[in-house]
Amino acid sequence: MVSGLIYLGVACSKDDSPEIEPEVLFRVPPNFPKPVYDFSKNPLTKEGVELGKILFFDGNLSRDGTISCAECHSQPSAFTHHGHDLSHGIDNKIGIRNSMPIQNMAFQKEFFWDGGVFDLDLFSIAPIENPVEMDEKLGNVLEKLRKQEKYTTLFQKAYGSKEITTERFLKALSQFMLTLVSANSLYDKYVRKEAGGILSSEELEGLAIFKQKCASCHSGELFTDLSYRNNGLPVYNKEDTGRQRITAIQTDSYKFKVPSLRNVAMTAPYMHDGRFYSLDAVLNHYTDGVIESKTLDGLLMNNETPGIALTKDEKAKLIAFLKTLTDEEFLKNKKFGI
Amino acid sequence: MKNFSYLLIALFASIIVVSCQKEDDINPNDKNTVILEFDNRVGDQKLVLGTTTAKNSLNEDFTVTRLNYFVSNIALKNENGEVVKFPNQYFLVRQSDPNSLLIKLDNVPAGNYNEVSYMIGVDSLKSVSDVSQRTGVLDPASYGDDFMYWSWNSGYIFFKMEGKSSAIPPNMMNMTEYAFHVGGFGGMTGKTINNLRTITLPMANTAQVRRDVSPQIHVIHDVSKVFNGVNQISIAKTYMVHSPDAGIPIGQNYAKSFIVDHVHNEKD
Numbered sequence A: 001m002v003s004g005l006i007y008l009g010v011a012c013s014k015d016d017s018p019e020i021e022p023e024v025l026f027r028v029p030p031n032f033p034k035p036v037y038d039f040s041k042n043p044l045t046k047e048g049v050e051l052g053k054i055l056f057f058d059g060n061l062s063r064d065g066t067i068s069c070a071e072c073h074s075q076p077s078a079f080t081h082h083g084h085d086l087s088h089g090i091d092n093k094i095g096i097r098n099s100m101p102i103q104n105m106a107f108q109k110e111f112f113w114d115g116g117v118f119d120l121d122l123f124s125i126a127p128i129e130n131p132v133e134m135d136e137k138l139g140n141v142l143e144k145l146r147k148q149e150k151y152t153t154l155f156q157k158a159y160g161s162k163e164i165t166t167e168r169f170l171k172a173l174s175q176f177m178l179t180l181v182s183a184n185s186l187y188d189k190y191v192r193k194e195a196g197g198i199l200s201s202e203e204l205e206g207l208a209i210f211k212q213k214c215a216s217c218h219s220g221e222l223f224t225d226l227s228y229r230n231n232g233l234p235v236y237n238k239e240d241t242g243r244q245r246i247t248a249i250q251t252d253s254y255k256f257k258v259p260s261l262r263n264v265a266m267t268a269p270y271m272h273d274g275r276f277y278s279l280d281a282v283l284n285h286y287t288d289g290v291i292e293s294k295t296l297d298g299l300l301m302n303n304e305t306p307g308i309a310l311t312k313d314e315k316a317k318l319i320a321f322l323k324t325l326t327d328e329e330f331l332k333n334k335k336f337g338i
Numbered sequence B: 001m002k003n004f005s006y007l008l009i010a011l012f013a014s015i016i017v018v019s020c021q022k023e024d025d026i027n028p029n030d031k032n033t034v035i036l037e038f039d040n041r042v043g044d045q046k047l048v049l050g051t052t053t054a055k056n057s058l059n060e061d062f063t064v065t066r067l068n069y070f071v072s073n074i075a076l077k078n079e080n081g082e083v084v085k086f087p088n089q090y091f092l093v094r095q096s097d098p099n100s101l102l103i104k105l106d107n108v109p110a111g112n113y114n115e116v117s118y119m120i121g122v123d124s125l126k127s128v129s130d131v132s133q134r135t136g137v138l139d140p141a142s143y144g145d146d147f148m149y150w151s152w153n154s155g156y157i158f159f160k161m162e163g164k165s166s167a168i169p170p171n172m173m174n175m176t177e178y179a180f181h182v183g184g185f186g187g188m189t190g191k192t193i194n195n196l197r198t199i200t201l202p203m204a205n206t207a208q209v210r211r212d213v214s215p216q217i218h219v220i221h222d223v224s225k226v227f228n229g230v231n232q233i234s235i236a237k238t239y240m241v242h243s244p245d246a247g248i249p250i251g252q253n254y255a256k257s258f259i260v261d262h263v264h265n266e267k268d
Helices: A002-016 A046-056 A125-129 A138-146 A149-159 A166-178 A186-191 A201-213 A279-289 A312-323 A328-332 B002-024 B244-254
Strands: B031-042 B066-078 B083-094 B102-109 B111-120 B155-164 B177-183 B197-209 B216-222 B258-264
Touching: A046 A149, A046 A166, A125 A138, A138 A149, A138 A166, A149 A166, A201 A312, A279 A312, B031 B066, B031 B111, B031 B197, B066 B102, B083 B102, B155 B244, B177 B244, B197 B216, B197 B244, B197 B258
Parallel strands: B031 B216
Antiparallel strands: B031 B102, B066 B083, B066 B111, B066 B155, B111 B197, B155 B177, B216 B258
């Protein structure tokens, strides 16, 4: 008891020492827009983020204990599912969509390829309850956690009491996901004029082409305008009408979210259904594969033929530029793993 | 003696008059509870889940195995046109849970109420609220297998009716189940389908809330009208409804499937 008190005393004086700066859990990168997420409803704490991370990596969130969030959102692939065009979930079932990267979540106003979820705190329910992903019921997950002392302790640390509620569970997952900010690519260092931020002439030419031919949709520092567009993909799955499934508006048929291009070199395969396995295939689609339809985006109809005109040389330069969006610090940051 | 009996009669009469006056005297400071009873029926039959069989107006047979709906934004209007609202109270009526069929409204001011209204569903404000506001029947973790929340298209399922019908064309799984899940609050970041329906029902005999009277309003919900309240629904053609737009005709139907049958005003 006495030694315990002494230990506490030491720990306290250590915490009070002015030299130790508190760890910054979330910071808006100087070149980024304002976050959309309302942090006042869920202030990040070290313990909350830690709890969220442990939950993120826990298979107990799925029906049979085999599928964690990290299964389809793995860090080296910018928290997406590398090597699978459609996400593989429980019992090896296959979904209809390619899993999206989890990065810069604080800056998104809607989630999923169709934007069906408008609040990050409600986001995690979808994969947990999706029959082809984790196929579990949220209530069962909470029951499983309540039975584990590990979790009652972690919830106590994060929230001050052992109670495991829907709000606490979902907000802890949000806390961890909010810390997944990718903003330290070579490109970022270049735009922020930081040390080492030098792009090669090929990359710079690629950036210029990008600004001219891609940035009207992949705009700003998030490399997406967060809109939903039909980019002229041949329809492989008629049932998946994208944004139209949410809005029920015919003119939204086959429109999908313009994805961010941050870490794009690491997030193959591409498109909502993962049909393209390389960036070359993506660019070939834009030059040669765009199909006309009622809802094809107007920006892809500028020329006589639909699509974007790019020479072979321009494509190579574009890809060189896109690779500068890879953020090694983010992909390798040990803080994000267990 | 004669005089005495007159006196007695007069005395009795005055007691009656006094007591009657007392009853009609509405003291606005008096409060009591009002119970809304939801009596789900199939036409003129008792609804027993999985058992009662009926036919819709297209002569298609059906049973009901599940029936759930949210009731919220209840309001009572009195004879003077004044409205008493019960905000931020959400109820989930489940036919399988007899307790859920009785909705209790507390602290209702004394008065004679001749109209009740309520919403089937969860209003848009609550539907976009922070997860901290989603407790009790609004807790997405509270539904088990009988879910009342769409995770892929964030929002509550306002009304859910499932059952069997031999009208359903046989498929590979040999299933004969229909499922009507209706939701859609109008959207948060973009406009989407709005299936929120407010139901206003007059009460022929008033609900008379007094210090010692807590009325019970007996609402009858005829589920057979879910198939033809406004729109004729053929189970053979429409048996899987799982999205807001597909749910529109059903929502319009159930909006017309409730009546107030009678009100009990017995003393406590």
